[in-house]
Amino acid sequence: MARDKYTALSNESSLRAWLxxxxxxxISLALMMVDGxxxxxxxIRAQSSxxxxxxxxxxxxxxxxxxxxxxxxxxxxxxxxEVQALQSRQLKSDLALQQLLAIQAENTELRRLLNAQQRMxxxxxxxxxxxxxxxxxxxxxxxxxxxxxxxxxGQVVIDAYGLVGQVAEVYTGTALVISVxxxxxxxPVMVARSGFRSILIGQGNDRYLLLANxxxxxxxxxxxxxxxxxxxxxxxxxxxxxxxxxFQQDPALTYISAQVTPIARPGYGRNLLLLQPAAGPTGIDxxxxxxxxxx
Amino acid sequence: MIRRDxxxxxxxxxxxxxxxxxxxxxxxxxxxxxxxLALVVVFWALETPKHMGLFRVMLIGLMLDLAGFxxxxxxxxxxxxxxxxxxxxxxxxxxxxxxxxxxxLMALLYLDMLLLWVLRAVQQVPLxxxxxxxxxVLAFLLWPWLYMLLDNIRMQNRLK
Numbered sequence: 001m002a003r004d005k006y007t008a009l010s011n012e013s014s015l016r017a018w019l020x021x022x023x024x025x026x027i028s029l030a031l032m033m034v035d036g037x038x039x040x041x042x043x044i045r046a047q048s049s050x051x052x053x054x055x056x057x058x059x060x061x062x063x064x065x066x067x068x069x070x071x072x073x074x075x076x077x078x079x080x081x082e083v084q085a086l087q088s089r090q091l092k093s094d095l096a097l098q099q100l101l102a103i104q105a106e107n108t109e110l111r112r113l114l115n116a117q118q119r120m121x122x123x124x125x126x127x128x129x130x131x132x133x134x135x136x137x138x139x140x141x142x143x144x145x146x147x148x149x150x151x152x153x154g155q156v157v158i159d160a161y162g163l164v165g166q167v168a169e170v171y172t173g174t175a176l177v178i179s180v181x182x183x184x185x186x187x188p189v190m191v192a193r194s195g196f197r198s199i200l201i202g203q204g205n206d207r208y209l210l211l212a213n214x215x216x217x218x219x220x221x222x223x224x225x226x227x228x229x230x231x232x233x234x235x236x237x238x239x240x241x242x243x244x245x246x247f248q249q250d251p252a253l254t255y256i257s258a259q260v261t262p263i264a265r266p267g268y269g270r271n272l273l274l275l276q277p278a279a280g281p282t283g284i285d286x287x288x289x290x291x292x293x294x295x
Numbered sequence: 296m297i298r299r300d301x302x303x304x305x306x307x308x309x310x311x312x313x314x315x316x317x318x319x320x321x322x323x324x325x326x327x328x329x330x331x332l333a334l335v336v337v338f339w340a341l342e343t344p345k346h347m348g349l350f351r352v353m354l355i356g357l358m359l360d361l362a363g364f365x366x367x368x369x370x371x372x373x374x375x376x377x378x379x380x381x382x383x384x385x386x387x388x389x390x391x392x393x394x395x396x397x398x399x400l401m402a403l404l405y406l407d408m409l410l411l412w413v414l415r416a417v418q419q420v421p422l423x424x425x426x427x428x429x430x431x432v433l434a435f436l437l438w439p440w441l442y443m444l445l446d447n448i449r450m451q452n453r454l455k
Contacts (some may be wrong), residue, residue: 014383020348021349021375021379024349024352024353024375027353028353028368030368031357031371032366041360041364044361045364052361052362055313059314059315059317060319130319132319133364134320134325134364135365136326136427137420137421137422137423138364176364183420203421205424206322
């Protein structure tokens with residue numbers, strides 16, 4: 001009897017010992033629901049960025065030191081080869097630019113004749129990628145400019161190769177950029193060859209994006225380059241986004257989707273270009289990303 | 296044997312673990328990142344449970360959610376689960392050999408991975424990549440070193 005009583009007591013007390021855990025777990029779950037509905041987290045993050053920014057900055061330092069160390073240790077011959085490669089690349093892009101200038105002049109003339117709206121050359125500024133969101137299923141990263149530098153939400157981020165993403169949240173000295181690869185991001189695109197338009201959706205991985213709901217008659221081929229179409233006004237038209245890699249049948253067998261390899265190659269410590277919003281009819285549409293804040 | 300409390304070491308080690316949790320890494324390494332903050336929290340829950348109660352664990356988790364851009368409460372719940380088990384079995388766990396503690400923690404971290412998958416599936420966001428199932432193994436290898444390091448610093452502090 002006594003023993004039964006003892007075991008019963010110990011069971012009861014061990015259950016009771018879990019009560020604080022259950023209490024705090026409930027609070028956490030409730031917070032998750034609130035955050036999911038009202039994006040409480042981004043609010044607090046924006047308010048407390050004075051505390052968080054130094055943390056992100058500090059975490060970025062080992063990498064920065066490493067990068068500069070690598071730069072300093074680079075062999076002279078390697079540097080010479082790099083300079084040579086860059087020079088030849090510069091020459092090639094200069095040549096392309098000369099042809100482009102002629103085409104641009106022609107285009108401006110034609111647009112003037114057609115009485116169409118003039119396209120503005122976008123203004124850009126240099127920013128640096130300092131850290132990325134540690135959660136590997138989010139494709140977002142932090143840049144080293146914020147609201148004090150005049151960064152605004154929705155600004156488009158590109159690198160030397162193509163579209164990287166857009167500014168999602170702005171803090172005091174830093175800003176959060178959502179990459180086109182993020183599962184919460186979609187960008188209106190156009191096949192450069194055929195002019196076919198669709199929406200390219202991030203999948204939350206680095207390997208590919210998805211061009212969904214294609215039919216047999218849509219003019220998309222493997223190897224096609226996708227550029228931003230400019231629909232919606234958020235992204236300026238003509239920025240390269242990806243290359244069609246392969247087609248896959250949808251589970252429902254009604255549509256085909258295409259896996260698209262991203263073109264942009266952002267990396268730590270590398271420079272990115274932040275486009276200034278064009279003085280045109282922007283802001284009509286909501287941002288291309290489906291949801292606000294973290295998923 | 297009375298050990299003096301070492302609040303400075305406690306907060307410094309937690310701050311360092313925070314930095315390690317948001318340290319930029321190449322994409323393929325990111326998924327392997329061990330849950331260092333959980334290990335440090337477990338150390339302090341084992342050594343000074345009075346100063347590492349569940350409320351503080353939750354606060355630390357919420358701060359990690361803010362710093363790591365996860366849904367507010369997600370890391371808090373994960374840390375609570377780990378620390379909850381550790382505090383519950385603290386009296387046994389303290390007298391295990393270190394490698395058995397490691398084993399116990401690895402099992403806990405796999406439970407944590409399971410929780411993370413459920414939470415992600417409910418949120419309908421992409422699940423963590425497959426490589427992340429290896430991160431508890433790294434934590435298993437890391438724990439003895441972390442334990443010895445922190446314990447040694449504490450010991451020195453006591454002798455002074």
